[in-house]
Amino acid sequence: MNLMNVDYDGLIPNNVGLNADSRVKKALEKWHPGYINWWNDMGPDGFQGSLVYLRTAVSVDPKGWAKFDYVKMPDYKWGILLAPQVNERKIAFGAHKGENVWQEVPGEYRAMLRRLIVIQGDTEPASVEQQRFLGKTAPSLYDMRNLFQVNVEEGRHLWAMVYLLQKYFGSDGRDEAEALLERRSGDEDSPRMLGAFNEKTPDWLSFFMFTYFTDRDGKMQLEALAQSGFDPLSRTTRFMLTEEAHHMFVGETGVGRVIERTCAEMKKAGIEDPHDIAAVRKLGVIDLPTLQKKANLHFSLTLDLFGNEISTNAANAFHAGIKGRFREDKLEDDHQLENGSYPLLRFADGKIARQDVPALSALNMRLRDDFVDDCNGGVGRWNRIIEKYNIPFAIKLPSVAFHRHIGEFSSMEADADGNLVPGDQWDSVKEKYLPSESDRDFIEDLMKPELEPGKFASWISAPKVGIDNKPGDFEYVKISD
Numbered sequence: 028m029n030l031m032n033v034d035y036d037g038l039i040p041n042n043v044g045l046n047a048d049s050r051v052k053k054a055l056e057k058w059h060p061g062y063i064n065w066w067n068d069m070g071p072d073g074f075q076g077s078l079v080y081l082r083t084a085v086s087v088d089p090k091g092w093a094k095f096d097y098v099k100m101p102d103y104k105w106g107i108l109l110a111p112q113v114n115e116r117k118i119a120f121g122a123h124k125g126e127n128v129w130q131e132v133p134g135e136y137r138a139m140l141r142r143l144i145v146i147q148g149d150t151e152p153a154s155v156e157q158q159r160f161l162g163k164t165a166p167s168l169y170d171m172r173n174l175f176q177v178n179v180e181e182g183r184h185l186w187a188m189v190y191l192l193q194k195y196f197g198s199d200g201r202d203e204a205e206a207l208l209e210r211r212s213g214d215e216d217s218p219r220m221l222g223a224f225n226e227k228t229p230d231w232l233s234f235f236m237f238t239y240f241t242d243r244d245g246k247m248q249l250e251a252l253a254q255s256g257f258d259p260l261s262r263t264t265r266f267m268l269t270e271e272a273h274h275m276f277v278g279e280t281g282v283g284r285v286i287e288r289t290c291a292e293m294k295k296a297g298i299e300d301p302h303d304i305a306a307v308r309k310l311g312v313i314d315l316p317t318l319q320k321k322a323n324l325h326f327s328l329t330l331d332l333f334g335n336e337i338s339t340n341a342a343n344a345f346h347a348g349i350k351g352r353f354r355e356d357k358l359e360d361d362h363q364l365e366n367g368s369y370p371l372l373r374f375a376d377g378k379i380a381r382q383d384v385p386a387l388s389a390l391n392m393r394l395r396d397d398f399v400d401d402c403n404g405g406v407g408r409w410n411r412i413i414e415k416y417n418i419p420f421a422i423k424l425p426s427v428a429f430h431r432h433i434g435e436f437s438s439m440e441a442d443a444d445g446n447l448v449p450g451d452q453w454d455s456v457k458e459k460y461l462p463s464e465s466d467r468d469f470i471e472d473l474m475k476p477e478l479e480p481g482k483f484a485s486w487i488s489a490p491k492v493g494i495d496n497k498p499g500d501f502e503y504v505k506i507s508d
């Protein structure tokens with residue numbers, strides 16, 4: 028069998044030779060009904076019977092792995108797909124640098140690996156739960172389809188992590204796979220594992236910001252795991268990254284189209300001042316200062332996902348060869364970091380200052396810095412849209428010290444420029460930099476569904492090209508109950 032091709036005959040499409048592995052096959056078939064129940068309970072509300080124009084992976088070939096067709100979401104082919112094995116791949120970093128990669132879990136790293144896989148796995152269904160009600164207020168069928176595409180792929184990412192748990196971690200892997208279906212985003216008794224995945228995604232601007240910032244945290248984590256010396260994890264995450272690219276496309280172009288629409292309507296109405304919020308809102312579009320506030324919120328929540336700046340867990344995972352740095356294989360250093368240092372922003376003696384710390388201890392920080400760089404690319408492209416309309420406004424990412432709940436800055440408050448704010452002044456600062464109750468109400472009022480093919484809600488412009496090169500009035504979702 029050519030491993031690049033996917034076996035679609037059984038219940039679980041895969042390119043891992045599941046038919047020859049009856050133990051894992053049985054375990055996954057046993058897990059399957061619980062997954063479908065979870066999807067029906069917690070997946071997109073109200074659209075499970077609709078036909079959605081979705082892409083499905085039919086190969087892991089870098090070119091042309093996707094096939095587009097109408098599918099009812101519960102019938103989506105959630106498969107287990109690993110990127111092709113790289114011949115004679117060696118561990119690229121840490122204490123085992125230069126050794127052959129592992130095809131089985133090394134006993135001494137078993138607990139660490141399981142934990143990393145479970146944490147990654149937990150984020151996948153969480154975002155589906157967070158986005159569950161958005162279909163009902165979709166600004167177009169095009170956007171609705173993109174939402175559902177992201178949702179089914181996050182479902183597939185859960186399958187990807189569950190496969191690793193079932194195949195390599197025996198009965199405790201099985202228990203973890205069950206628990207992944209039991210936790211719920213935002214639930215008081217059994218929440219998802221990470222903070223940002225328990226927040227609400229109440230409107231489409233939040234969804235676009237979430238896919239721009241929070242899915243990009245996913246990208247960074249997957250990039251770091253793609254470097255892993257545990258080869259099955261590396262191959263799994265490498266293929267997930269190809270899907271993840273679409274999620275960030277949805278976020279970047281989504282926010283970009285909101286900006287485009289706002290600027291175009293401002294020009295048409297002759298409004299020069301982007302801070303004349305009342306006048307802009309009367310046009311049925313989202314004012315740029317509110318967009319900035321939403322970016323502040325989602326950026327800061329996402330930074331918390333990188334964990335403590337100084338972390339022994341991250342150092343251990345790197346030392347073990349389990350989790351590398353962003354593009355480890357492209358970096359030029361000794362890949363062991365036993366001696367180097369890394370500059371870190373710290374909060375000490377009442378001020379924020381740069382400090383050099385041992386490089387091995389600062390790996391979370393380093394990944395977070397790479398994340399911030401990656402975020403800035405799209406922000407620049409958003410600003411070019413605003414410049415095109417000659418509107419004096421620029422979106423800017425807030426300081427990493429702003430609105431933090433984990434790490435160095437969790438014990439203090441700072442404004443978006445990183446200036447310290449005394450505790451009793453935080454409420455008024457918050458109003459200025461984060462969406463207020465009335466901002467949220469305004470956005471919520473705008474969220475009226477637009478279900479006619481080719482039409483878009485007042486607050487967002489049409490995309491430049493359709494999905495799969497479909498024409499502007501293509502019916503991406505055929506809605507039925």
Ligand SMILES: [Fe+2]
Binds near residue numbers: 151180181184
């Ligand atoms: Fe994902």
Ligand SMILES: [Fe+2]
Binds near residue numbers: 181242245271
């Ligand atoms: Fe994603």
